[in-house]
Amino acid sequence: MVPSSTQLxxxxxxEIETAAQCLKAGGLVAFPTETVYGLGADAENPQALAKLxxxxxxxxHHPVIVHLASVAQLPQWAVDIPEAAWVLxxxxxxxxxxxxxxxxxxxxxxxxxxxxxxxxxxxxxxVALALLSAFxxxxxxxxxxxxxxxxxxxxxxxxxxxxxxxxxxLDGGPCQVGVESTIVAFREGQPIxxxxxIITENQIQQALQGGAVxxxxxxxxxxxxxxxxxxxxxxxxxxxxxxxxxSGQELQQQFADVQAKPCGGGERIGVMALRKASAxxxxxxxxxxxxxxxxxxxxxxxxxxxxDLDALGLSSxxxxxxxxxxxxxxxxxxxARAAFVG
Numbered sequence: 001m002v003p004s005s006t007q008l009x010x011x012x013x014x015e016i017e018t019a020a021q022c023l024k025a026g027g028l029v030a031f032p033t034e035t036v037y038g039l040g041a042d043a044e045n046p047q048a049l050a051k052l053x054x055x056x057x058x059x060x061h062h063p064v065i066v067h068l069a070s071v072a073q074l075p076q077w078a079v080d081i082p083e084a085a086w087v088l089x090x091x092x093x094x095x096x097x098x099x100x101x102x103x104x105x106x107x108x109x110x111x112x113x114x115x116x117x118x119x120x121x122x123x124x125x126x127v128a129l130a131l132l133s134a135f136x137x138x139x140x141x142x143x144x145x146x147x148x149x150x151x152x153x154x155x156x157x158x159x160x161x162x163x164x165x166x167x168x169x170l171d172g173g174p175c176q177v178g179v180e181s182t183i184v185a186f187r188e189g190q191p192i193x194x195x196x197x198i199i200t201e202n203q204i205q206q207a208l209q210g211g212a213v214x215x216x217x218x219x220x221x222x223x224x225x226x227x228x229x230x231x232x233x234x235x236x237x238x239x240x241x242x243x244x245x246x247s248g249q250e251l252q253q254q255f256a257d258v259q260a261k262p263c264g265g266g267e268r269i270g271v272m273a274l275r276k277a278s279a280x281x282x283x284x285x286x287x288x289x290x291x292x293x294x295x296x297x298x299x300x301x302x303x304x305x306x307x308d309l310d311a312l313g314l315s316s317x318x319x320x321x322x323x324x325x326x327x328x329x330x331x332x333x334x335x336a337r338a339a340f341v342g
Contacts, residue, residue: 007168008159011127015170020134022167028052030144030158031131032172033123035096035180035197036151036303037158038067038141039166040131049110049140055165058147063112064140065098065119065181065230069132077120077138079104082189084208091207094124096177097199100185100229111140119230121181127172143180144169148236150303150310150338153178157307178300179330183229194229196329198299236337237303239310241270243317243339248275251320258284270309273320286314295327302331306338 009015019029026048029040039056041048043066053060066077071089074081078101085099103111103118112118120138123129132139143151144158144166152158155171163169182197184204191208193201246254251273258267267284271277277288289305292298309317319335322328 006159006163006166008155009168009170011130011170011172013130016127016130017134019131019168019170020136023048023131023135023139026051027167028055028165029131030152030155030162030166030169031128031141032155032170032175033067033096033125033128033141034175035123035177036153036175037144037155037169038123038128038139039144039158039162040067040139040141042135043111043138043140044106044108046108046110049108052140052142053110055162056142056145056147058142060110061113062147063115063119063230064142065121066107066111066138067128067132067141068120068122068138069129069136071122073138074101074120075104077104077107077118078102082186084189084191085184085186088184088191088204088207089122092199092203093122094129095122095199096124096181096197097121098181098183098195098230100183100194117185119183125172125175127170131170142230148238150237150239150306151180153300153303157304174300174304176300178302178304179334180230182330185229196333198296198330200326200329202326236340237334238338238340239306239317241310241312241314241317243306243319243335245319245321245335245339247321248273251318254318255285266315268313268315269318270312270314270316271318271320272305272309274322275320286312295322295331298322298328299331302334 022029041052071093080102098119098121100117100119107118145152145161153175155169158169177198182199183195185192185194268286270286271288276290322331
């Protein structure tokens with residue numbers, strides 16, 4: 001049954017307890033994490049999980065991440081945990097790191113998409129940790145938006161996307177990281193990055209004291225449309241407005257090409273770039289947004305900026321490519337998935 005209204009709650013203890021009781025009763029609760037807002041359900045309740053997938057419009061074979069209050073709970077949800085996983089958990093939890101581990105018998109198929117592994121993390125947000133502690137178990141929580149669309153980084157984003165379809169939203173303010181967690185799996189005990197996040201390959205190597213880290217997370221291509229981990233479909237994190245990626249030089253050429261058409265070909269463009277616009281970029285350029293030049297600040301503003309552009313009714317969004325180095329990997333990954341056309 002879909003709720004007719006949604007409670008917008010704050011971060012007071014009584015409000016968090018109300019949200020925890022809602023989860024225990026099989027309801028859906030959106031809550032803040034340091035990365036994006038998650039849509040939470042009791043990870044051991046089949047009816048709640050079915051509701052979660054239905055509200056998101058998420059394919060049932062696409063796994064979700066289980067959020068825990070503490071690393072001490074990890075052995076309840078995973079077995080045969082590699083030593084490298086313990087090292088990374090102790091180094092980065094609470095934090096924006098998800099570990100893909102062999103699931104325990106406690107984990108239902110609905111969480112894992114039928115796989116024998118489960119994604120687990122401990123979020124670094126006081127409201128999330130308070131909710132998880134009050135609930136006491138694992139909370140399955142993909143991003144609190146319709147499947148494949150822009151992730152929410154404020155409670156207002158969740159309300160706009162899912163209001164009326166979830167029982168409660170905990171408002172913990174804007175998310176400080178702004179993009180989803182780094183996902184790490186293990187092959188014969190060795191870590192493999194499946195999805196880049198704000199925790200970089202270099203940081204993982206340092207935590208492992210220089211141990212090798214493989215990556216099976218290339219930017220989206222025709223060959224990467226089948227996912228075995230959350231948030232790794234080729235087309236994901238996308239605005240409704242078509243998004244196109246260009247180098248700085250390509251962006252200038254695109255402006256010249258469209259400007260040469262009568263009336264600009266009827267185009268209405270929004271631009272996200274790492275530099276300021278010229279005094280008069282083009283008559284068809286509805287808005288030009290200069291993005292931050294650091295990957296951390298760019299990531300924090302990415303989804304909110306794309307949402308603002310998506311609301312303008314543009315023909316398309318043009319985005320200048322970000323640098324192709326490791327610190328920018330998470331932003332580059334999200335932009336490539338947002339621009340992917342299968």
